[in-house]
Each structure stands twice: as C-alpha cells, then as structure tokens.
Amino acid sequence: MNHFSPQIMQPKPDLASLQSAFEQARSQALADAAVLFSSHLDRLATHADMAQLSGLEIIDLLRQESEKFNHAGFDAQANLA
DSSP states (O other): OOOOOOOOOOOOHHHHHHHHHHHHHHHHHHHHHHHHHHHHHHHHHHHHHTTTTHHHHHHHHHHHHHHHHHHHHHHHHHHHH
C-alpha cells in the first residue's frame, strides 16, 4: 500500500517581492547601524566631557575611533568573501 502525503504547492515569490524584502532588510540594517553609531558617539561625547578632554584630545579620540570603524568594515568585508 502506497501512502502519499499531499504536498502543498507554495507559489514562488516573484522578483519584485524579493527585491522589496531585500530593500526592507537593508533599510532596517541601516537604521539599526545608525542607532548604534549614534549611541557610540554619545558615549564618546560623555567620555570627553567627563575627562575634560581638550580639543586636540577629542580630535585624536575621534581619529582612533575612525580607525576602529575602518578596520571593522574591512574585517566584515573579508568575512563575506
């Protein structure tokens, strides 16, 4: 006796739906990154204020943070490859 389980056929998403889903995910990722970056900048500003850093020290701090983000971006790209 053959027992066949019925299969429900799901329609394949069309290209426009996939592009829309991709754009939504991309927009959400950018929004999330902006919130994280904003929070990071706020913490840096609080640190600079509490430590009473001079203008030159703040510039140096920002350059160091820029280097960190730059390296993190390269690392993320390398992990995608």
